[in-house]
Amino acid sequence: MLKNRPLAALFLVLLLSTASPSQTLDKNLHDGLKSISASEAYDVVKTLASPEFAGRLTGHPGYTAAAQWAARKLESWGLKPISGKDRYLQPYPSPYTVIDKAEMTILLPEGKPDAGKAQSFKEMKLIPEKDFLPLLYSDSADRTAETVFAGWGISAPDIGYDDYAGLDVKGKFVICFRGTPDADKKYQYHDEHRTRMKAARDKGALGIIYIYSEIASNPNGDWLEGFTPAMISEKVMDAVLKEVNSTSADLKKSLTTFKRPISFPLLAKIRLAVESRHFPQGVGYNIVAYVEGSDPKLRRECVVIGGHFDHTGEHMGLLFPGADDNGSGSATVMEVGKAFAGLARRPKRSVVIALFGGEELGLQGSTWFVDHVPGPFDKVVGMFNFDMTGEGDGLWGAVSAEPAEFGKAIKEADKSVKVVRGLGVIRGVGVRGSDFAPFFAKGIPSASLGSNGPHLAYHQTGDTIYRINPDIMADAAKVAFLAAYSWADR
Numbered sequence: 001m002l003k004n005r006p007l008a009a010l011f012l013v014l015l016l017s018t019a020s021p022s023q024t025l026d027k028n029l030h031d032g033l034k035s036i037s038a039s040e041a042y043d044v045v046k047t048l049a050s051p052e053f054a055g056r057l058t059g060h061p062g063y064t065a066a067a068q069w070a071a072r073k074l075e076s077w078g079l080k081p082i083s084g085k086d087r088y089l090q091p092y093p094s095p096y097t098v099i100d101k102a103e104m105t106i107l108l109p110e111g112k113p114d115a116g117k118a119q120s121f122k123e124m125k126l127i128p129e130k131d132f133l134p135l136l137y138s139d140s141a142d143r144t145a146e147t148v149f150a151g152w153g154i155s156a157p158d159i160g161y162d163d164y165a166g167l168d169v170k171g172k173f174v175i176c177f178r179g180t181p182d183a184d185k186k187y188q189y190h191d192e193h194r195t196r197m198k199a200a201r202d203k204g205a206l207g208i209i210y211i212y213s214e215i216a217s218n219p220n221g222d223w224l225e226g227f228t229p230a231m232i233s234e235k236v237m238d239a240v241l242k243e244v245n246s247t248s249a250d251l252k253k254s255l256t257t258f259k260r261p262i263s264f265p266l267l268a269k270i271r272l273a274v275e276s277r278h279f280p281q282g283v284g285y286n287i288v289a290y291v292e293g294s295d296p297k298l299r300r301e302c303v304v305i306g307g308h309f310d311h312t313g314e315h316m317g318l319l320f321p322g323a324d325d326n327g328s329g330s331a332t333v334m335e336v337g338k339a340f341a342g343l344a345r346r347p348k349r350s351v352v353i354a355l356f357g358g359e360e361l362g363l364q365g366s367t368w369f370v371d372h373v374p375g376p377f378d379k380v381v382g383m384f385n386f387d388m389t390g391e392g393d394g395l396w397g398a399v400s401a402e403p404a405e406f407g408k409a410i411k412e413a414d415k416s417v418k419v420v421r422g423l424g425v426i427r428g429v430g431v432r433g434s435d436f437a438p439f440f441a442k443g444i445p446s447a448s449l450g451s452n453g454p455h456l457a458y459h460q461t462g463d464t465i466y467r468i469n470p471d472i473m474a475d476a477a478k479v480a481f482l483a484a485y486s487w488a489d490r
């Protein structure tokens with residue numbers, strides 16, 4: 001899942017009416033459901049989250065090895081490859097960066113500034129993951145520099161908002177929150193990490209330093225020469241803000257209440273030292289397999305069951321295993337594939353299993369997929385996305401409002417599984433979407449489901465296999481199997 005996705009803001013959540021009694025399923029569907037195994041899904045997550053695959057950063061050899069492993073598994077279950085040449089893998093360009101080492105120290109001013117004397121500082125050394133992390137596309141550099149606070153880090157004078165107005169950031173670190181003054185769509189472009197980084201770089205800043213309530217690994221951005229962006233915790237920022245008698249919470253509240261820029265230079269300095277390696281020629285892969293439809297004409301149409309396969313990698317000796325995000329959704333999707341592959345009677349349309357690369361880098365694999373629909377198919381007629389199905393005991397999600405029959409297929413499927421707690425309507429595609437977004441944007445009926453959490457240790461080293469509940473992944477697969485079958489067999 002991408003960082004800090006405020007799902008609730010995007011979706012209007014409607015509770016399902018109490019489930020009606022389980023409908024009777026024919027033997028074909030019953031056999032499909034029976035083949036979905038919670039313990040097998042658990043084993044898949046365990047393998048994907050293992051150190052061998054180095055946190056599955058798209059482009060990295062760890063990701064590629066994991067992709068090959070998943071492809072072999074899908075092949076062993078009898079799913080077909082999408083290409084004679086690349087078989088189950090759909091390659092696309094995917095530059096990536098690995099952070100080998102990073103140190104960050106805040107120099108807090110001691111005493112009041114005095115024109116006659118040099119300012120003295122107290123050093124506060126930050127702890128990786130607890131207090132700070134570089135953004136995972138940082139260049140290498142070791143610099144100590146002055147800092148400025150710049151609200152949301154948005155520079156958009158054309159729409160009447162500029163956190164940089166009157167601010168000199170050349171050769172300094174720009175500290176800001178991630179977000180926008182309000183939910184107005186006009187800020188959407190400026191809320192992209194890439195937009196914010198380039199704005200700061202073009203003004204001569206050394207890096208953006210985001211303030212996050214919790215530190216989370218984040219590879220969603222572009223490597224920029226000489227630019228070293230990072231993230232600090234609100235707690236660390238509170239120590240910095242003592243010099244102006246404020247706190248992170250106060251500043252954020254003022255920014256959202258008044259919707260006007262609040263920016264000022266600080267006395268505190270930052271030393272940030274990063275050693276990283278950038279690989280501009282990286283190649284990412286979607287893993288794509290399918291079960292051919294039974295109708296000779298309709299089989300060129302497909303229903304996609306997808307989820308992202310990637311996570312944020314291994315950096316500075318820290319493994320980000322991504323068990324819940326999104327080993328779990330990957331396992332759910334793979335189990336659906338196995339269920340379809342074993343059917344005696346297949347649906348009329350083809351069913352495609354797609355494990356996307358580059359979601360954490362900004363929906364890159366799914367975007368590539370919709371722009372390069374694999375050869376065997378003319379058209380995608382529906383998309384079911386699974387992101388973080390590993391923690392909790394229920395599912396919730398959202399679905400395209402049109403056609404109404406698409407959402408009904410999920411509700412109908414759930415009558416046999418009884419695990420969906422709420423299903424909202426996808427209102428639009430924001431900057432914090434998941435892999436349904438590129439499909440939805442092309443007008444393809446889409447649904448996105450995840451488990452009800454708590455999803456603690458989000459994008460942290462603690463997102464391990466030990467947090468995973470096998471049953472919820474299998475239940476998600478069962479709903480997907482039944483809903484996709486009915487949608488593909490119309």
Ligand SMILES: [Zn+2]
Pocket residue numbers: 001002003325360459
């Ligand atoms: Zn994620």
